[in-house]
Amino acid sequence: MSKINRYKKDFPIFKNIPNLVYLDSTASSLKPRAMIEKAQEYYQNYSANIFRGLYPISEKATQEYEKTREAVADFIGATRPEEVVFTRNATESLNLLAYSLICGRLKKDDEIVVSVMEHHANFVPWQQLARKKGLKFRVIDIDDQGYLKEPLKSINRKTKILALAHVSNVLGTINPIKEIARKARQISPGILIVIDGAQAVPHLKVDVKDLNCDFLAFSAHKMLGPTGVGVLWGKKNLLDNLTPFNYGGEMIKEVHLNRSTFEASPYRFEAGTPDIAGVIAFRATIDYLKRVGLDKIRQHELRLTSFALERLKEEFGDEMKILGPQKAKDRGGVLAFVFKDYHSHDVAQILADQNICIRAGHHCAMPLHQRLGLASTSRASFYLYNDEKDVEKLIKGLKKIDKILGGTRHE
Amino acid sequence: MSSIYQEIILEHWKRPHNYGRIKSPSKKTSVHNPSCGDRLKLEILFNRGKVKEAKFTGQGCAISQASASLLTDHVKGKKAADLEKINQKTIIKLLGVEIGPARQRCALLSLEALKKIIEK
Numbered sequence: 001m002s003k004i005n006r007y008k009k010d011f012p013i014f015k016n017i018p019n020l021v022y023l024d025s026t027a028s029s030l031k032p033r034a035m036i037e038k039a040q041e042y043y044q045n046y047s048a049n050i051f052r053g054l055y056p057i058s059e060k061a062t063q064e065y066e067k068t069r070e071a072v073a074d075f076i077g078a079t080r081p082e083e084v085v086f087t088r089n090a091t092e093s094l095n096l097l098a099y100s101l102i103c104g105r106l107k108k109d110d111e112i113v114v115s116v117m118e119h120h121a122n123f124v125p126w127q128q129l130a131r132k133k134g135l136k137f138r139v140i141d142i143d144d145q146g147y148l149k150e151p152l153k154s155i156n157r158k159t160k161i162l163a164l165a166h167v168s169n170v171l172g173t174i175n176p177i178k179e180i181a182r183k184a185r186q187i188s189p190g191i192l193i194v195i196d197g198a199q200a201v202p203h204l205k206v207d208v209k210d211l212n213c214d215f216l217a218f219s220a221h222k223m224l225g226p227t228g229v230g231v232l233w234g235k236k237n238l239l240d241n242l243t244p245f246n247y248g249g250e251m252i253k254e255v256h257l258n259r260s261t262f263e264a265s266p267y268r269f270e271a272g273t274p275d276i277a278g279v280i281a282f283r284a285t286i287d288y289l290k291r292v293g294l295d296k297i298r299q300h301e302l303r304l305t306s307f308a309l310e311r312l313k314e315e316f317g318d319e320m321k322i323l324g325p326q327k328a329k330d331r332g333g334v335l336a337f338v339f340k341d342y343h344s345h346d347v348a349q350i351l352a353d354q355n356i357c358i359r360a361g362h363h364c365a366m367p368l369h370q371r372l373g374l375a376s377t378s379r380a381s382f383y384l385y386n387d388e389k390d391v392e393k394l395i396k397g398l399k400k401i402d403k404i405l406g407g408t409r410h411e
Numbered sequence: 412m413s414s415i416y417q418e419i420i421l422e423h424w425k426r427p428h429n430y431g432r433i434k435s436p437s438k439k440t441s442v443h444n445p446s447c448g449d450r451l452k453l454e455i456l457f458n459r460g461k462v463k464e465a466k467f468t469g470q471g472c473a474i475s476q477a478s479a480s481l482l483t484d485h486v487k488g489k490k491a492a493d494l495e496k497i498n499q500k501t502i503i504k505l506l507g508v509e510i511g512p513a514r515q516r517c518a519l520l521s522l523e524a525l526k527k528i529i530e531k
């Protein structure tokens with residue numbers, strides 16, 4: 001790995017805060033200059049609403065907005081841009097889907113399957129949907145190493161929805177989605193496979209055709225994009241048959257006094273004025289990621305994760321428990337850990353005092369923490385702008401925690 | 412950058428006062444902060460309308476533990492009616508440092524327990 005990280009210079013925040021050690025990209029990533037400038041371009045040159053004006057700047061804004069849809073479709077290997085619905089974030093994408101499925105399709109005796117490693121965003125909407133419709137809600141367990149435990153055992157002919165994270169935001173586990181999807185369809189031909197790609201799409205090459213899933217949700221802000229933009233991708237015929245989630249402008253075909261008809265997807269799900277600047281700027285992000293190359297990003301994170309696993313073990317041995325698969329190749333660049341018996345709040349706070357940003361708590365994965373018998377964990381995560389120096393600073397920071405809080409405690 | 416891990420907090424974290432149980436407390440309660448998993452049990456023994464003993468057990472970060480240690484010291488000998496006057500400011504004063512918004516709940520967990528006991 002090169003000593004100086006060549007991507008750092010693309011992120012203005014490192015110029016403004018030169019000693020920033022940012023290890024929380026799982027929560028939200030930093031933003032490249034190209035994206036920031038693209039948002040500014042919209043605000044300065046064609047800041048009009050989309051689809052409404054017949055005048056040039058509105059047409060330009062509409063064009064740019066739709067170009068992002070094409071770029072996103074291409075980025076995830078989708079056949080058609082109309083399969084890409086813009087939302088506010090992955091959470092809204094998943095809620096939209098769960099809500100739309102309430103109205104139709106599902107009937108009593110149907111079953112929904114999720115896993116215990118899900119983020120609340122891909123857990124609670126399904127749990128609530130199951131409760132409202134009186135459906136069976138099954139939760140796939142994990143094994144001792146943090147892999148899904150016999151996922152297919154939870155699936156039977158009654159399973160109508162399987163909602164799984166591609167990459168866990170705590171364990172880092174990369175789930176074998178393609179294989180699970182293929183086998184799940186054999187067991188239950190009518191199943192809908194919903195993938196929470198919030199931690200996968202930013203870091204791995206995700207191809208919806210290759211995975212053969214039905215829906216994929218992710219957030220722009222976790223992949224170097226703006227906040228306020230999420231994506232729900234779905235197969236066209238499925239999207240067109242879903243009930244709209246929001247009613248209002250832009251999604252309507254005709255409104256009469258006592259009835260309305262709705263546009264086809266994606267517009268039937270994009271009621272009201274969206275985050276136009278965000279969506280437009282998101283294309284610059286996708287172009288940037290493509291320029292760097294997702295394979296390169298994955299290789300970089302894989303090397304860094306291996307390095308971190310090794311160095312942390314070397315320095316702290318058993319005093320540092322890292323959750324999830326111990327083989328770097330089976331995980332994303334997410335390291336949730338418990339350091340001695342220090343509380344994650346203390347760990348994160350003392351690191352914060354040294355300008356090292358990590359996350360503390362349950363990371364919106366309470367069922368997983370309950371499963372592991374942990375109240376909270378600390379989490380460091382990597383992206384392309386991190387390097388070995390960040391890992392060394394983290395280690396130095398952790399040693400300082402020991403210096404401050406260490407020694408015997410007398411209760 | 413100033414740290415909240417100053418002497419008072421560290422001292423009470425490493426050697427918490429009043430950690431343990433009371434044999435037959437007049438009142439007891441437990442509180443929980445699900446966002447970080449902190450748990451606190453607070454027990455108080457009143458004698459002639461005054462706090463004779465106050466003890467706590469539980470797990471949590473240094474801030475929540477230190478605040479429980481300090482608060483249990485603080486309430487000893489106080490009349491029941493005076494306990495109601497204890498508020499956020501009291502805790503911050505006891506801790507001796509400003510607590511940022513992200514850690515307020517940690518610092519105030521022991522106060523939450525005390526309020527719950529008073530209401531009982």
Ligand SMILES: Cc1ncc(COP(=O)(O)O)c(C=O)c1O
Pocket residue numbers: 026027089090091092119121122165167168169196198199219364
């Ligand atoms: C796996 C996973 N799913 C869903 C989400 C929700 O993302 P957002 O808050 O952008 O909606 C996150 C973010 O933390 C996540 O890590």
